[in-house]
Amino acid sequence: MSETLLPGEARLQAMAAPEGEIAAATRTLVVGPYLTRAAAQAAGAPDRQAARSTAARLDEAVGLAAAIDLDVAQATGLSLQKIRPSTYLGKGRVEELAGLIKAEEIGLVVMDCALSPVQQRNLEKAWGAKVIDRTGLILEIFGRRASTREGRLQVEHAHLAYQKSRLVRSWTHLERQRGGFGFLGGPGETQIEADRRLIQERMTRIERDLDAVTRTRGLHRQSRARVPYPIVALVGYTNAGKSTLFNTLTKAEVRAQDMLFATLDPTARATKLPHGETVILSDTVGFISDLPTPLIAAFRATLEDVIEADILLHVRDVSHGDTEAQAEDVAEVLDELGIGDRADRIIEVWNKADLLDEAERTRLLNLSAMARESGRNDRDSAAPVLVSALTGEGLPALMSRIEARIARSRSTFAVILPPEDGASLNWLYENAEVLDRRTVEGGELHLAVRIAPEKEPRFLNRFEGARRLARAG
Known part of the structure; x- marks a missing residue:
């Protein structure tokens, strides 16, 4: 230092x-x-x-x-x-x-x-x-x-x-x-x-420095809040493949190795969902059983993105023999952070499908399908998604699941634009998700768009003739 x-x-x-x-x-x-x-x-x-x-x-x-x-x-x-x-x-x-x-x-x-x-x-x-x-x-x-x-x-x-x-x-x-x-x-x-006295004095000084760093992180979060993109945080047991998944989804180059605790410092990148919505993806430190108590307290600040996240991707290494016990360890840490009971925010990602034999892959796909079937009356069920961050298998389905989960809090509107109104069309692509676009006779554009709650007032002010198709919730 x-x-x-x-x-x-x-x-x-x-x-x-x-x-x-x-x-x-x-x-x-x-x-x-x-x-x-x-x-x-x-x-x-x-x-x-x-x-x-x-x-x-x-x-x-x-x-x-x-x-x-x-x-x-x-x-x-x-x-x-x-x-x-x-x-x-x-x-x-x-x-x-x-x-x-x-x-x-x-x-x-x-x-x-x-x-x-x-x-x-x-x-x-x-x-x-x-x-x-x-x-x-x-x-x-x-x-x-x-x-x-x-x-x-x-x-x-x-x-x-x-x-x-x-x-x-x-x-x-x-x-x-x-x-x-x-x-x-x-x-x-x-x-x-x-x-012993020197140690205590040094610890007190570090605590003051950490307070200053935390305040700086708070200012960064406030700055990011002015561009209110949804936050999607990756959590999971160490070496579950979070950083590999993060790199694949964001085209980043975060350190990703077959090694415990390869990632310690949080990293955030913007990425696009299928219909154009921007989200902030956040990679976090991996959890582990019997994590030393001093480190749980010391690294709590690095998990701030997890606490504030709109969606948590719980990444699991389903090829590991202790995957169920590891999942329970992660759930315990989430409980300690006060967010373990927010099942509506969590999507389970069953990673490392490329390491499974055919029988186990079929079994997990059947379990996922059963969970999806049991929740078919919901707009988005809690079914886990089987993926391979390494090969890309299942990632389109995962991105669609993230998008569907975010859509729960958003309303959908029908908008009609004259062919010459390119500025309004550009505004919609930059501020909303364009779900459908059709050109009818005469060049008139008929669009279905989904809008975030905080942007809805500006949207309605600009597009007074918009017709609500579905409400949030």
Whole structure:
């Protein structure tokens, strides 16, 4: 960042910075210590978490590690009956993994769970290797991916909040890995308290900076509101294909990779619907199960477009074995944002149809048709749309569905124009959706147009002879 740092803040910023450069050359073991289904239910875990397969959860953890280029030497899933307060794992498991870590010359262990500072320290002592948990790993990914000033500030704030509770561990780690900051003999209690105060001061300063950035974003939204296009926001589990869909629909070049959290910073582009209506399409950060609480709060501002959106496209990877559980995770985040009960705003997009076998494709198409049939009395049913953002399959149907959903709030009119009134015809094409256009004998134009509520007064003032065909609602 270009801002001037206060005394001591350079050290804190280094502490909050991503450690990808160090970790990339380190042999890594990914451990998935998962409670059995019965134990998870007894502990009050959500049903969807208990229902996830160990293989799918471990595969996701390996994907998170790969997102910051960790050299994953091995991954192992463990079934737990209960969580041990001191080391999370039982004594036998700790000793068994210690042997594996020594034999494989592992320098970094990723635990796919949330560890307390005590558990993390004890495991590091037992294994003689650096240990990070799921929260720490996701923070590192966010630190690598965030590119806007707002994103970087949010990541640093979340990282400092996480490190504040692990101050003793983090400084001993920095001594060992980075050689430094003047703590070669180990930090004393006075230094730890001073560092804790510096962290809090830095967090307060970041919060002030974030307030300023949020106000700027608000001004941008007000500016955009003066050209009131509908907002269509893409939401979904990470790596569901949102950015690929965004790029295909808008001809943009947002980063789209087969990688968890490839997109962190929100991006918006204008695109046209089949009948010419302009909408703002917004790509957003992907959701994930067990997202660290500090990051949910820190990245809430990046989801403002989701909260304000006229339509949400819930993009799902239907080729994934845990697609149902992932969908429930997304629904939970939407509930936290206060918009989960707005089913009339949500269109489910079943993505990655190109990865399905013929039997599964037929099954999903039948499910979609059944949903569409059950809602045939509505002008637009809640049926999901099966698409492939990569090949373009199903995208025309999706755009028509978006258009139909927007049309619910718009009235339709019949307009007759003399052949020489080109200015009025141009106005209609720029401000309304022209649904039908016919030229009758003598050159007179008969049009059916759909108009947004905020433009309807100007429309009626200009076209006094317009006849209403259908009301909004």
